Amino acid sequence: MASLAGQLLVLASLASAFVSRDGTGRLPAMGWNSWNEYECNISEGVFITVARQLVDLGLKDLGYEYVNIDDCWSDKELRRDATTGELIPDAEKFPRGIVKVAEEVHSLGLKLGIYSDAGTDTCGGYAGSLGYEELDAATFSKWGIDSEGQDLKYDNCNVPPEWADEYEYIPEEPANNAPPGYDWGTSNTAKRYRVMHDALQRQNRTIQYSLCAWGHAHVERWGNTTGHSWRMWGDIFPAWKGKEKWSWGLMPIVNQASLLWNYTDFGSHNDWDMLEVGNGDLTIEENRSHFALWCALKSALIVGTPLDTLALRKPILDILSNKELIDFNQDPVYGASAMPYKWGNDRPANTSDRDHPAAFWVGTSVKGIHVFLLNTHDTAVNMRAVFAEIPPLKSGGKGYLIHDMWTGEDLGIFRKYFEVEVKAHDTAALTITKADGKHPNPQWSPK
Numbered sequence: 001m002a003s004l005a006g007q008l009l010v011l012a013s014l015a016s017a018f019v020s021r022d023g024t025g026r027l028p029a030m031g032w033n034s035w036n037e038y039e040c041n042i043s044e045g046v047f048i049t050v051a052r053q054l055v056d057l058g059l060k061d062l063g064y065e066y067v068n069i070d071d072c073w074s075d076k077e078l079r080r081d082a083t084t085g086e087l088i089p090d091a092e093k094f095p096r097g098i099v100k101v102a103e104e105v106h107s108l109g110l111k112l113g114i115y116s117d118a119g120t121d122t123c124g125g126y127a128g129s130l131g132y133e134e135l136d137a138a139t140f141s142k143w144g145i146d147s148e149g150q151d152l153k154y155d156n157c158n159v160p161p162e163w164a165d166e167y168e169y170i171p172e173e174p175a176n177n178a179p180p181g182y183d184w185g186t187s188n189t190a191k192r193y194r195v196m197h198d199a200l201q202r203q204n205r206t207i208q209y210s211l212c213a214w215g216h217a218h219v220e221r222w223g224n225t226t227g228h229s230w231r232m233w234g235d236i237f238p239a240w241k242g243k244e245k246w247s248w249g250l251m252p253i254v255n256q257a258s259l260l261w262n263y264t265d266f267g268s269h270n271d272w273d274m275l276e277v278g279n280g281d282l283t284i285e286e287n288r289s290h291f292a293l294w295c296a297l298k299s300a301l302i303v304g305t306p307l308d309t310l311a312l313r314k315p316i317l318d319i320l321s322n323k324e325l326i327d328f329n330q331d332p333v334y335g336a337s338a339m340p341y342k343w344g345n346d347r348p349a350n351t352s353d354r355d356h357p358a359a360f361w362v363g364t365s366v367k368g369i370h371v372f373l374l375n376t377h378d379t380a381v382n383m384r385a386v387f388a389e390i391p392p393l394k395s396g397g398k399g400y401l402i403h404d405m406w407t408g409e410d411l412g413i414f415r416k417y418f419e420v421e422v423k424a425h426d427t428a429a430l431t432i433t434k435a436d437g438k439h440p441n442p443q444w445s446p447k
């Protein structure tokens with residue numbers, strides 16, 4: 001049950017964040033998006049199939065509710081209606097318009113998401129919304145048809161020179177020329193995102209507003225007054241580590257999260273990008289780590305793998321369906337992300353390493369204290385959760401009950417530490433309670 005302290009924590013964090021009246025955006029968004037696997041090869045059929053599969057595979061029942069259309073949905077040539085100025089959907093990809101997709105998605109009890117850009121053009125070169133915010137917010141709202149709610153992912157490409165920031169901050173290249181104490185909430189990037197925020201607020205429906213600002217202009221410092229979530233880094237791609245063009249593997253992203261996890265709380269979520277679970281050549285262990293960490297970080301859980309073959313890919317479906325991890329991500333009482341409690345790999349805390357980010361993480365939920373042990377190495381490693389090192393457990397105890405969030409099994413009562421062999425690139429996910437199953441420290445929060 002929610003403790004009084006926990007409830008007060010919730011109220012305190014609600015005060016500063018952008019939670020819509022109906023609760024939209026309070027918890028990390030869950031759903032599906034076309035970009036990671038389909039890029040521009042989208043059509044009405046992709047989204048209608050996904051919506052059906054979300055229901056048939058049981059994913060809707062687990063909370064996956066958004067069906068999100070990414071870039072390349074509008075008509076690249078015609079762009080806008082000559083009379084109304086409204087964006088024109090691509091007639092080949094969406095012969096019945098976006099309205100019909102919305103209807104089908106809504107008829108299954110799901111929500112539709114759309115994509116635009118705070119520049120003249122999207123990243124794919126389709127019409128952007130800069131200067132058209134009011135009209136586009138109204139159009140998206142109109143296409144929603146009923147009152148099911150929507151999602152807008154708002155990208156950051158093709159910003160014209162008059163909107164360039166006075167100072168530049170790009171997280172992958174941390175040096176910047178801003179004077180000390182500069183308020184990034186006054187940057188042009190913040191202003192461009194705020195214009196759309198204001199336009200969305202004027203619609204008579206709720207739109208989950210996801211800022212795809214890639215961590216630029218220190219979006220984490222002003223995002224919580226502007227949107228429900230904000231991208232923190234360049235694009236993800238399905239690799240364990242490294243970089244290809246502007247896309248990054250999992251470890252560099254987790255490295256940044258090790259340093260900036262604390263900007264997340266109810267209604268205000270760092271977005272570590274959409275899931276690549278099931279894509280590329282990620283091993284099962286890498287897929288497990290990806291999902292466990294995105295749940296632990298309270299990042300949005302937006303699946304990016306085709307769903308029509310997922311029934312045949314049972315190990316992947318099982319990962320995406322892990323209810324205990326989802327419950328941590330969606331906890332109703334504790335809004336903070338898990339935090340690193342020890343860096344591991346013989347490294348001091350708060351240091352950056354894009355191949356070996358922090359390995360020992362702790363978070364809390366209504367069920368207990370959770371520990372996530374990430375093996376960044378290419379071979380199996382024995383990892384030890386030493387209770388005296390874990391802040392909420394430091395007071396000691398008469399032994400703790402250790403529960404495996406992957407198998408759903410209790411592993412026994414341990415007095416000083418729990419040691420487990422973690423396979424290469426895998427993550428152990430544990431729930432720790434007192435021996436009698438009670439929460440060891442309901443007052444504790446990582447923040």
Ligand code: GAL
Pocket residue numbers: 035070071122123124155156157212234235
């Ligand atoms: C990127 C964005 C991706 C995807 C792509 C579409 O800027 O980070 O997630 O939306 O644009 O062109």
